[in-house]
Amino acid sequence: MGREEYQAGDLVFAILMLFIVMVLLVSIPFETKWFDGVPLVKQPRLWPTFCLVGMALFGLLYSIQIWRSYKIQLGQVQGELNELSSWLRPLEFVFYFVLYVWSVPLAGYLLSTLLFFSLLTIRAGYRTLLMFWVSLATGFGIVIVFKSLLQVKIASGAIYDYLPDGWATFFMIYF
Amino acid sequence: MELILSSFDIFLRWDVWVAILVGSIGGVIIGAIPGVGPAVAIAILLPATYSMDPIIGITVLLGIYGSAMYGGAIPAILINTPGTPVNALTTYDGYSMTKDNKARRAITLAYWSSFTGGIFSIIALIFMTSLIAKVAPLFGSRDILMAALLGLVLVVISHRKQTLIAGMLVFFGMFISTIGMESVKYSKRFTFDQSWLLSGFDLITVLLGLFAVSQAFILLIGNDRRVSMPSLKGKKSDDLAPITTLILLSTTQSRTF
Secondary structure, rough: OOOOOOOOOOHHHHHHHHHHHHHHHHHHHHHHOOOOOHHHHOOOOHHHHHOOOOOOHHHHHHHHHHHHHHHHHHOOOHHHHHHHHHHHHHHHHHHHHHHHHHHHHHOOHHHHHHHHHHHHHHHOOOOOOOEEEEEEEHHHHHHHHHHHOOOOOOOOOOHHHHHHHHHHHHHHHHH | HHHHHHHHHHEEEEEHHHHHHHHHHHHHHHHHOOOOOHHHHHHHHHHHHHHOOOHHHHHHHHHHHHHHHHHHHHHHHHHHHOOOHHOOOOHHHHHHHHOOOHHHHHHHHHHHHHHHOOOOOOHHHHHHHHHHHHHHHHHHHHHHHHHHHHHHHHHHHHOOOEEEEEEEHHHHHHHHHOEEEEEOOOOOOOOOOOOHHHHOOHHHHHHHHHHHHHHHHHHHOOOOOOOEEEEEEOHHHHHHHHHHHHHHHHHHEEEEO
C-alpha cells in the first residue's frame, strides 16, 4: 500500500476521527441492544459494531501513516494551525444558520428568510443598495418556490397568530 | 416489431414533442435545484398529469426524470453542490474544471454523456426487455449485497494514495446508515435519546449538508474570485473525440449493472 498523501490538517483530522470512533465504540453497549435467541446477522448490535471496528482499524492505520509523514516533514505546526483556524472560521456562519432555523417557527419562513438573506449579504460584504434588493428578491423567490409552490413542510410562524383570521390562514399555508 | 412501428406514430405527434420539450426543460431546472430531485418533482407533478392525455402525461414525467440527472450536474460543476444524489461524483472532476476556467467544457461533457447514456438506455430497454424480464427475478438480496460491496471497494481503490482515509469514511458512511430505529426488533441504535435521530439520516439531507452547506461556508469565508467563461474553441466533435470511447464504455457498463 502506498504512502498516504499528506495535507495540512490531516493530523488533527485523524486525531479527531479516532477520538469520535473511540467514544462510539465505548457507547456500543449503551446505544445498541443484544437479543437472546435472535440470529447473529439480525442482531441490532452487529452491524454498527462491524462498521465502528472497520473505522477504528482504518483510522488507526491512517493515523500511523500520517504520523510517520508528519515526523519526516517538521515545521508543519503552522500549517496545521492555519488549517484548524480555517475550520473554525465558518462556526460564525453555523451560528447564523442555527439562529435562522430557530427563528422560522417564531417569525415565520418569509420574515426569517428575508432577514437572514439581507443580514447575511451585509455580513458577506455586499453593502450596496442593489445587493440589498437582490438579496430580498432572492429570499422572496425561494419562499415562493419552496413553500408556496412546492408546499415543502416548514413550520408556520407563531407570529401569524396575531394576524386577522383570513390572513393568518393564508400566511400559514403559503408563507 | 409492430409495437415499435406503432410507437413511431405516437412519436411524430406535435403534442408529444411539446411534452418532451416542456418535461426536459423543467427537468433540467428541477435537477439543478439541490434537494429537489426527480422523484420529488414527479410526486408533486403527478396530480397535474391526471387531466392530460396519458401519453402526454407520461412523456412529461419521463422528460423530467431523464433530464433532471443532467440538470443535477450543473450545480455540481459550477458550485460543487450536486443537484441530485447521482451527481455527487460529478463534483470531483466537474468543479475542478470550473476552477480551471473550464466550466463550459465540463457542462458540455456532462450533457453529451447524459445524452449518450439516455439514448443507449432507451435502445437497450427496447431490444432487451424480454431478456431483462428473465434475469431480473433472479437478482436477489445476495446479489444486491455483492453489488453494494463492489461499490464500496471501488470507492476505496479510486482514492489512490488516500485509500486508508477512504476506507475509514466508507465504514463511517455505513455506520451513519445504521443510526435510528432498526427494523428487526425496533430497538434504538446510537440515537443518544434524541427523538430526531429515530428515523435515521435522510440521504438528501446528508448530501446537502456535506456538499451544499460546506461549499456555502467555503464561499462565505473566502475572497471573491471572478471566474471567466471562455468560449469553446474548435468543433464540439474535436472536444469530445478523445473521450468518446470512455463515454461509450461507461454507458455499456452502466447498462450491464
